[in-house]
Amino acid sequence: MSKIRVLVGTKKGAFILTADGKRKDWKISGPHFAGWEIYHLKGSPADSNRIYASQTSGWFGQIIQRSDDGGKTWNTPGSSPEDLKGPGGFPKGESNKFVYEGEVGKHLWYDGTQHPWEFKRIWHIEPSLTDPDTAYAGAEDAAIFKTTNGGKTWKELSGLRNAKSNLWQPGAGGMGVHTILLDPKNEKRIYIAISAGGCFRTDDGGKTWKPITKGLKSPYELPDPDAEVGHCVHRIALHPSKPDVLFMQKHWDVLRSDNAGDQWNEVSGNLPTDFGFPIDVNFNEPETIYVVPITSDSLHYPPEGKLRVYRSQTGGNEWEPLTKGLPQKDCYVNVLRDAMAVDSLDKCGVYFGTTGGQVYCSANGGNSWNAIAEHLPAVYSVEVQTLP
C-alpha cells in the first residue's frame, strides 16, 4: 500500500506527518530545526528520500538543510560525513551563500526611490522533476537561484531581474519569489510568481523571462490597466498533464490561463470573497481546483469565522463550499500561500495548514476533512509526497 509523507514548515520548526494510503492514522515527527522558521521544505520527485528545507531566522539568516533519508537525518549540503571524508573535502560552508549576480541593482522602494537588492531569505525550494541534485530557490528580495550539486552551492538566474525589476516594489509581506512551477513537458519552461511583483515565464531555462500578466486587473494597487509588473500574485498552480493551463489566486481575484499565462481570465464566479492565498489542482481531475477564501486584504481570516475550502470542478466560475470536518464557527486562522498540497492517490488527498497550527487532510478530494495535526506553530508550508 502506498504511504503518504506530509512535510510541514512552521514558524518554529518542521514537522513530518506520515500515514499509509488510508490516510487515517498519522504519526508526527519533529520539531526538526526547533525554534527556526521553516518557510518551506519539499521532496525531490526524482528521489523521494531527498528533501530540501529552507531554515531561516531573523538573527542568524538563511540555512539550507537537506535530508537523503526521507527526513530522518539532516545536513547542510556539503557538510555531511561523506563530504568530510572526501580528498579535498573540507566543507566550504556555501550552501547558504545566496549572492546576487553582477551589479546588485535596485528596485522600487516604499518611498518611490530606488533601493538596492538585499538578500533576506529563501521562501520556496522547487526540486527538479528529474535530477535530485538540481533545485531552484525563490528568494526575498526577489530572485531565483539554482543548484546543480544538491544544494552545496547556488547561482542566481539573473535574467529574471532584467524583467522590469526596477519597477518591482515590496508589499507588506516582503518581495519574495514564492511560486516556482516547472513544466513537466518542457524542461526549458519555468513559471515564477513574486509577491507584489507579478508572474513571469522563461522558455529558455531561465536565461530570459517575460511578465505574463495580461488580463490581470489590480485597480487599487496599480492604476495603470496595462501594468506588466507589480500585480500581487499570491499563488499559481498547474496540473502536470496540462501545463499550459494555469490557475492563479491573486491578492483579489481567482483567474485561469489556457495559454501558459499569455492571457488571464477571471474565474472567481460565486466565491464569497475572491481574496485568498493558496490554490491547487486535484491530481486526478485537471479541472478541479481548490481555494480558501479569506475575508479581505484587511481581515486575514475566513468570512463569518467559518473555515471553508471552495472547490470548482469546472476549472473555475462555479464553486462549492467544502465544510465537513472544518470549524464552522469562531475560526479566525489564515491559510498561507504555500500551505496547500495534494497527493497522487486514486482518491486525491488534499492537505492544508493554518496559522493556528492545524493541518487538515481530506482523503476524498475535499468532501470531508480531518485534522491530522493540531497545536503546531503557525503553518507556513505544506507539501505532500506519495510514496510507493
Place this chain on the structure above:
Amino acid sequence: MIRVVLPFHLRNLARVDGEVEMEIPAPITIGKILDALENKFPVLQGTIRDHGTLKRRPFIRFFACKEDLSLEPAETQLPAEVVSGSEPFLIIGAMAGG
C-alpha cells in the same frame, strides 16, 4: 586557548556542546576569532556576519569582559583575559523585544 560561547541555535547548528575552544595566533582580534570559528565550523558562515561584506548581522552582539564590543571594528584587539582564556568571547543573539 581562546574560548567562544555561541548562542543556543548556533551551537545546535555547529553540533557543539558548551564552549568552543580554539588556538589562534596573536594578536587576537574580533575578526580573527570569527575567521577561526567559521573555518572550524563552515556551517556558521553567513550566520554571524554577512557572506559578502563580512558585516555583523543586525541582531548578533559581541561581548567580552562585560563590555559590548558589537560596534567595534573587526581589527579590535581583545582584552588580555580573553587572550589568556580566563574569560570567553561571547556571541549573543540580541533580545528581540515583545
